[in-house]
Amino acid sequence: MKDEDIDLSDIPEQDNNFFREATLVLPKPKVVVTLRVDADIIAWFKAKGKGYQTVMNAVLKEWVEQHRTNRA
Numbered sequence: 001m002k003d004e005d006i007d008l009s010d011i012p013e014q015d016n017n018f019f020r021e022a023t024l025v026l027p028k029p030k031v032v033v034t035l036r037v038d039a040d041i042i043a044w045f046k047a048k049g050k051g052y053q054t055v056m057n058a059v060l061k062e063w064v065e066q067h068r069t070n071r072a
Helices: 016-021 039-047 052-071
Strands: none
Touching: 039 052
16 A cells, blocks of 8 residues: 555644654563464464564453453
């Protein structure tokens, strides 16, 4: 899709005040770990293609959030 084909009609234009007051929020850095995972599990994620480690992280993050909520 080309830039000119994108419909921006529902997005308000931002002026200099917005950017003056905006706060830059960077993602938390990832931690490199060695993890033992069953071969069939890693194969399933790898079969999903590029970014499989990011997907695995998202699945683990969601699991943790669900369990945090359930215990609260």
